Amino acid sequence: MSQQKNSSIPLIGGVLAAIAASLCCIGPLVLVMLGMGGAWVSSLSVMEPFRPYLLVIAIIFLFFAWEKIYRAPAVVCTPGSLCAMPQTNRTYKVLFWIVAALIVISLASPYIAPLFY
Numbered sequence: 001m002s003q004q005k006n007s008s009i010p011l012i013g014g015v016l017a018a019i020a021a022s023l024c025c026i027g028p029l030v031l032v033m034l035g036m037g038g039a040w041v042s043s044l045s046v047m048e049p050f051r052p053y054l055l056v057i058a059i060i061f062l063f064f065a066w067e068k069i070y071r072a073p074a075v076v077c078t079p080g081s082l083c084a085m086p087q088t089n090r091t092y093k094v095l096f097w098i099v100a101a102l103i104v105i106s107l108a109s110p111y112i113a114p115l116f117y
Contacts (some may be wrong), residue, residue: 008092010064015095017058018102020050033116051106058103062096069096 069092 010061010068014058014061014065014099014103017054017061018099018106020054055103055106058106062100062103065096065099069093 069089
């Protein structure tokens with residue numbers, strides 16, 4: 001059971017790092033697009049100095065998740081367990097690609113965001 005819980009840790013870590021890395025750029029953009037403005041929106045750029053570090057952490061977690069999902073899928077799964085089900089593997093793959101898309105958006109957001117202002 002602990003192996004099943006540990007297999008999702010890289011994916012969860014990648015999601016959290018991608019969200020944290022995109023807070024400085026995507027957060028204010030989304031708030032401005034929703035019509036919220038003011039001086040307090042600019043305080044969200046406090047995370048900007050940490051963005052490169054968080055992106056590196058996100059890419060590292062993404063690599064570990066890719067390794068767990070594609071290189072060694074279901075190594076220690078007993079037949080009939082949750083990790084042996086194809087639906088679980090499909091769900092992990094879909095979540096992996098969603099996280100990968102979030103990280104790509106986080107990487108590209110500083111270059112794309114000025115087009116919306």
